[in-house]
Amino acid sequence: MTDIAFYALSALAIWSGWRVFRVDSMIRATFALMVSFICVGGIALLMSADYIGIATVFMMAVEMMVMGLFMVMFMMNPAGLNPMQMVHQHRFSIGAGIAAFIGLTVAVLATNLPNNPLPAGRDTLHDLGVELLGGSMLIFETAGVTLLATMVGAVVLSSRPGRFGDSDAGAVPPGLQPGGQPAGRKVEKSGGHGGHGGDSSYDMNMKGAPKSDDAPHKRHGKMPEEES
Amino acid sequence: MAKLASQAPVPVFVAQGDDAPAETARLCLNSTLTIVETPRAAAILLVAGTIPASLIPNLHRLHDQLPHPRATVFWQAEPTDLLSEAVTVRNDDNLVSVLTDTRSSLLSGSHGTEADLLPDAPPNEWRGVGSHGQGGKGMMGGTPYGRPMAMTAADFRDGLELDAYTADFGPFLPMFPPGLVLTLTLQGDVIQKVSVVHLPFAGEGNAGAALLRLLGLPALAKRLLRGPSDDADFKRLIRLSGVRAAIPPGLGCAPIGSDVRERFERLTTDPGNPSKVHVDGVGLGDLLIGLEWHEAMLVLNSFDDESLRAICANTSSPELEEKNGDSMDHEGHAGHMS
Amino acid sequence: MTFAPALTTLILFLAIGIWIAAILDAVFYRRISGQGGVSVLSPFYAAAAHLSRQRLTTEAPDRLNWYLAIAGYLAIATIGLAVVPFGPETAVIGIKTSVVLWGACESLVVVLVFLHGWSPNSPLALIGAYRYVAIGLPIMLLSMFVLIAAALPARSLDLRDIVASQEGLWNIIRQPLGLPLFLLLGLSLTLRGPFDYADSADLAGGTSVEDSGANRAGWQVARLAMLVGFSAIAASTFLGGYLGPILPGIVWLAIKTLILMAVVIGLSHLLARMPVARMLGLIWKFLLPIAFVDLLLAGLVALA
Numbered sequence: 001m002t003d004i005a006f007y008a009l010s011a012l013a014i015w016s017g018w019r020v021f022r023v024d025s026m027i028r029a030t031f032a033l034m035v036s037f038i039c040v041g042g043i044a045l046l047m048s049a050d051y052i053g054i055a056t057v058f059m060m061a062v063e064m065m066v067m068g069l070f071m072v073m074f075m076m077n078p079a080g081l082n083p084m085q086m087v088h089q090h091r092f093s094i095g096a097g098i099a100a101f102i103g104l105t106v107a108v109l110a111t112n113l114p115n116n117p118l119p120a121g122r123d124t125l126h127d128l129g130v131e132l133l134g135g136s137m138l139i140f141e142t143a144g145v146t147l148l149a150t151m152v153g154a155v156v157l158s159s160r161p162g163r164f165g166d167s168d169a170g171a172v173p174p175g176l177q178p179g180g181q182p183a184g185r186k187v188e189k190s191g192g193h194g195g196h197g198g199d200s201s202y203d204m205n206m207k208g209a210p211k212s213d214d215a216p217h218k219r220h221g222k223m224p225e226e227e228s
Numbered sequence: 229m230a231k232l233a234s235q236a237p238v239p240v241f242v243a244q245g246d247d248a249p250a251e252t253a254r255l256c257l258n259s260t261l262t263i264v265e266t267p268r269a270a271a272i273l274l275v276a277g278t279i280p281a282s283l284i285p286n287l288h289r290l291h292d293q294l295p296h297p298r299a300t301v302f303w304q305a306e307p308t309d310l311l312s313e314a315v316t317v318r319n320d321d322n323l324v325s326v327l328t329d330t331r332s333s334l335l336s337g338s339h340g341t342e343a344d345l346l347p348d349a350p351p352n353e354w355r356g357v358g359s360h361g362q363g364g365k366g367m368m369g370g371t372p373y374g375r376p377m378a379m380t381a382a383d384f385r386d387g388l389e390l391d392a393y394t395a396d397f398g399p400f401l402p403m404f405p406p407g408l409v410l411t412l413t414l415q416g417d418v419i420q421k422v423s424v425v426h427l428p429f430a431g432e433g434n435a436g437a438a439l440l441r442l443l444g445l446p447a448l449a450k451r452l453l454r455g456p457s458d459d460a461d462f463k464r465l466i467r468l469s470g471v472r473a474a475i476p477p478g479l480g481c482a483p484i485g486s487d488v489r490e491r492f493e494r495l496t497t498d499p500g501n502p503s504k505v506h507v508d509g510v511g512l513g514d515l516l517i518g519l520e521w522h523e524a525m526l527v528l529n530s531f532d533d534e535s536l537r538a539i540c541a542n543t544s545s546p547e548l549e550e551k552n553g554d555s556m557d558h559e560g561h562a563g564h565m566s
Numbered sequence: 567m568t569f570a571p572a573l574t575t576l577i578l579f580l581a582i583g584i585w586i587a588a589i590l591d592a593v594f595y596r597r598i599s600g601q602g603g604v605s606v607l608s609p610f611y612a613a614a615a616h617l618s619r620q621r622l623t624t625e626a627p628d629r630l631n632w633y634l635a636i637a638g639y640l641a642i643a644t645i646g647l648a649v650v651p652f653g654p655e656t657a658v659i660g661i662k663t664s665v666v667l668w669g670a671c672e673s674l675v676v677v678l679v680f681l682h683g684w685s686p687n688s689p690l691a692l693i694g695a696y697r698y699v700a701i702g703l704p705i706m707l708l709s710m711f712v713l714i715a716a717a718l719p720a721r722s723l724d725l726r727d728i729v730a731s732q733e734g735l736w737n738i739i740r741q742p743l744g745l746p747l748f749l750l751l752g753l754s755l756t757l758r759g760p761f762d763y764a765d766s767a768d769l770a771g772g773t774s775v776e777d778s779g780a781n782r783a784g785w786q787v788a789r790l791a792m793l794v795g796f797s798a799i800a801a802s803t804f805l806g807g808y809l810g811p812i813l814p815g816i817v818w819l820a821i822k823t824l825i826l827m828a829v830v831i832g833l834s835h836l837l838a839r840m841p842v843a844r845m846l847g848l849i850w851k852f853l854l855p856i857a858f859v860d861l862l863l864a865g866l867v868a869l870a
Contacts, residue, residue: 027628050663054666058666062673074390079687125662125663259601265770266771268782296620393689402767403768417696444760447595448598448599450600451599454599469838473840520841521768522841
């Protein structure tokens with residue numbers, strides 16, 4: 001019974017993975033990938049890794065949903081009403097795909113995979129919990145926080161309201177002296193929007209509370225006064 | 229099955245025309261009818277009031293969207309040429325009984341279902357100009373199945389290059405004031421450009437009930453339509469629902485003078501006396517651009533007819549008259565988008 | 567109970583639950599709009615009326631995904647109900663990670679509603695679909711925190727153990743913020759009331775705008791089935807499920823499910839729906855922090 005389930009899930013996973021590259025509709029491709037992952041989650045269930053299997057389904061559904069949404073937002077042909085080709089070098093990619101598949105299959109079949117059957121009734125969920133909060137705690141906590149910081153950083157980098165003005169308006173940093181030229185490069189007269197952006201944000205920065213990078217400038221400014 | 233089905237309320241989709249009878253807004257109060265919000269759920273298309281000649285193709289497209297078995301009933305209007313065999317009801321006939329009888333005869337088969345008025349085929353050839361049959365701009369572009377593909381356009385809020393979709397949103401949409409046809413360019417559900425193709429009809433809609441329906445309270449909308457006699461209960465229910473807090477403050481405000489919240493207050497407490505708005509020089513563009521769909525619908529429905537007609541008259545109308553055939557109650561625009 | 571009787575109970579529970587949910591919906595609607603009573607057979611009439619009409623389709627729809635969305639929604643609702651224990655150690659799907667399975671069901675609902683709006687190739691349906699995703703995903707996060715907080719006293723992710731841990735004290739008292747937040751999830755999963763961004767009136771029916779005939783009937787039945795499944799899960803997690811004196815467990819479960827269904831339906835007819843951006847702000851800035859507080863409190867209680 002388990003064998004039949006394993007073969008069925010594996011076949012479905014491979015077939016839907018192949019469909020990802022053959023369908024024209026990006027939404028179908030996204031959800032075909034999700035089906036493939038769900039099958040892998042099912043295989044994990046067969047291996048008594050309950051939590052990992054169901055969590056895979058859970059996570060993949062959410063991730064594929066967000067990916068699907070981005071497909072609709074950014075791709076010009078998400079419904080596949082125009083025929084589409086996913087890859088740029090068609091023959092080469094087919095060849096590479098087949099070669100990789102054969103290579104990995106040979107590798108898997110030729111290695112001696114471990115054969116440690118679990119004792120029946122073993123609480124794998126408890127073991128997983130102990131591992132996550134015991135030996136592997138450092139890895140998971142730091143990975144989680146790093147991912148969050150990366151996401152926040154990506155959003156901040158790509159957002160239009162920049163630190164010194166709109167990011168597509170050529171914002172410039174404030175000057176070294178209050179009311180002086182912007183620090184770093186010279187403002188070109190031709191870039192009208194660049195200069196404007198620099199001026200307005202320049203004023204805003206001067207009026208606002210001192211930020212951490214202003215402090216060095218201010219210290220520079222203060223020293224000549226103290227000396228004199 | 230037919231006997232069971234005939235016990236359910238008659239699903240009717242109302243296509244409101246010019247000079248619609250005043251009772252049209254109150255049709256939903258009748259418990260033997262359900263006024264549905266999409267023609268796909270209806271069995272009978274009720275055309276109330278005269279449909280002007282420019283909107284008759286839209287009416288025919290709408291007619292074809294009702295699932296079989298279907299029938300059309302014209303109320304205080306002349307049937308159009310293609311629908312000359314439809315049932316007509318004059319002012320003094322009992323509309324509800326005509327609708328119920330028509331539905332029963334549809335179910336029993338004695339009244340044959342009305343055939344499609346338009347051919348059931350895509351208006352344009354699918355095959356485009358590219359090597360794979362696509363529109364010619366790489367994998368994208370062109371007009372597959374006769375519909376222009378949305379191409380990239382910068383969103384005006386933050387410059388992000390998404391795909392802008394332009395379509396006409398038609399005269400019979402239940403959340404639009406009747407008769408209003410707008411050409412909207414949407415980025416997702418945010419309105420980027422708006423122009424008026426057809427002005428709304430002058431009629432007596434109940435804006436308060438429309439707003440309540442849009443805010444997810446159809447039962448309270450019915451209560452409002454029934455009449456202001458249930459004042460205490462109605463006020464309590466309105467307060468309990470938090471509907472005033474649900475409307476964002478300052479929506480649809482500048483440069484009119486009052487925002488949707490205030491207009492909504494007036495409409496639900498004192499329906500006969502809507503708030504005055506200053507409409508000189510204000511067009512739909514000033515009001516709707518940058519709003520997302522739900523907010524835009526709230527703004528559109530918060531005005532009384534005259535103000536809305538004045539605002540729409542102030543808005544630009546598209547120069548392009550070319551329209552593609554379409555099987556929805558909106559149509560794709562050829563021309564500058566493709 | 568062995569598997570076969572449990573499965574039969576499940577199917578009966580679901581069928582009767584759908585019927586009662588439809589009647590309750592009509593009753594609340596009529597009461598609030600000031601109209602008269604409701605016939606007990608009205609859901610059957612409505613279903614027959616839908617089925618008597620032909621199924622029309624739009625131009626170039628995604629037919630596979632359309633049917634998959636409707637059938638899948640019903641299947642997910644059934645799985646949700648299958649996880650609920652009908653008695654001690656009796657659940658049709660009895661695994662140690664049933665709460666996680668319910669979480670997976672919630673995320674699949676978001677996927678299926680999106681597919682339902684995507685498939686007809688219609689702009690209003692598509693707007694409804696992705697608007698719903700924007701709201702459905704954070705609401706799902708909320709429910710996960712609430713469920714983890716409910717699982718802490720039981721020291722298990724199994725819904726059967728969660729019910730068993732409520733022998734002394736129901737979770738609604740032990741974790742007061744939990745049930746109100748969880749009911750919001752119910753409104754969102756069943757596309758009702760203040761969270762009905764998928765099938766809303768301002769989109770002329772949203773994702774269901776192009777559904778006709780049997781498809782329409784199928785989607786409405788699936789929504790009601792989801793309501794039944796969700797209410798049973800909420801009853802098991804917060805109100806003690808099958809626990810109760812004198813009457814058999816399944817009757818108690820039915821009573822509690824009925825109460826929660828009535829509450830959800832009542833909320834859906836009473837509360838207003840705000841525009842998406844405002845609701846997003848409310849969820850991320852207000853509701854999710856409350857869910858964190860709920861989890862924190864449950865953790866402190868568990869450590870004490």
